[in-house]
Amino acid sequence: MSQQSTKLETLSRRSVLRTGTGLAAGLGGLAAAGGTVTLGPRLAHSAAPMADSQVPGLYRTKVGGVVVTAIADGFLNIPLDYFTGTTPEEMGPVLHDRFMPPEGPIPTAINAFLVNTGDRLIAIDSGAADRFGPSAGRYAALLETAGLTPGDVDMVLLTHAHPDHIGGMVAGGAALFPNSEVLIHQAELDFWTSDARRAAAPEGMQPMFDLVVAMRDLYGDRISPFSGNAAVAPGVTAVAAHGHTPGHCGFMVESEGEQLFIWGDLIHSVDTQLQHPDWLLVFDIDQENAEASRRRGLDMAATDRLQVAGAHLPFPSFGHIGREGSGYRFVPSPWEYEL
Numbered sequence: 001m002s003q004q005s006t007k008l009e010t011l012s013r014r015s016v017l018r019t020g021t022g023l024a025a026g027l028g029g030l031a032a033a034g035g036t037v038t039l040g041p042r043l044a045h046s047a048a049p050m051a052d053s054q055v056p057g058l059y060r061t062k063v064g065g066v067v068v069t070a071i072a073d074g075f076l077n078i079p080l081d082y083f084t085g086t087t088p089e090e091m092g093p094v095l096h097d098r099f100m101p102p103e104g105p106i107p108t109a110i111n112a113f114l115v116n117t118g119d120r121l122i123a124i125d126s127g128a129a130d131r132f133g134p135s136a137g138r139y140a141a142l143l144e145t146a147g148l149t150p151g152d153v154d155m156v157l158l159t160h161a162h163p164d165h166i167g168g169m170v171a172g173g174a175a176l177f178p179n180s181e182v183l184i185h186q187a188e189l190d191f192w193t194s195d196a197r198r199a200a201a202p203e204g205m206q207p208m209f210d211l212v213v214a215m216r217d218l219y220g221d222r223i224s225p226f227s228g229n230a231a232v233a234p235g236v237t238a239v240a241a242h243g244h245t246p247g248h249c250g251f252m253v254e255s256e257g258e259q260l261f262i263w264g265d266l267i268h269s270v271d272t273q274l275q276h277p278d279w280l281l282v283f284d285i286d287q288e289n290a291e292a293s294r295r296r297g298l299d300m301a302a303t304d305r306l307q308v309a310g311a312h313l314p315f316p317s318f319g320h321i322g323r324e325g326s327g328y329r330f331v332p333s334p335w336e337y338e339l
């Protein structure tokens, strides 16, 4: 047997297993068999910069003949005292079970979506822009990473008018999307552009009203309000889920017999609110209806075995909803390497 073949045999699976585990043990076996492995002084120490963020977040899936892209605009930390219908003391053990700090806060994603039907590019929500500090606002940059410009977007569908969904509509005092029609539920537009509602709202909420008014003024007659479960685009239907805000909607994307339910803000904390659908947030304007809409949406998703996606489900947010006890569980879709 030649020296060459001895070395090759040394690296066989059997010998690696015999001499120990892993590549290091295999290399040790090679050296012992007369091979040369030089370690030590020649190893460079690269002192690579310590990374503190992820590679930009885009993820795509296909629904029939339509490509849906999830965009990771960023995240928010929700303090436990923002929850209603529960107490931090009650939430602690639930978070502990989820391997999260029992004292909170609860991190939640901010996702937006693109639906490319082949002849139309539809945006669903637009991220927070600069409304939530440095932890969000990556939407515009990620659009560019996706090889697109805001001018490529034909239509924007807004689930509702909270700043983490419409912040990106306004960039530096101008409309981000120069060519888009903008669809939003009539009740949503009416609520946030009402002077009387603004005057009656707590002072801290008033900038939310101002942002919607600014968006309305910038997009002008390109804004088309809709109502009911309207067909808002070819293959896309609004699904009324009012309560979180007066005109909050999800959107059902359908193509070639497949469906994806992009449910907006039905859930803000996957770690607690699926198990306890009655745990709401101070931001749910009509608490009773918010809970009813959530329960209806979750029941539909579980019963119809729908694939879902959401603005505040962990990025990229595609998955299914199963029933568990008196609540539900989220089953993320397997990572797709190819569409």
Ligand SMILES: [Zn+2]
Pocket (backbone or CB within 6 Å): 162, 164, 165, 265, 311, 312
């Ligand atoms: Zn939201």
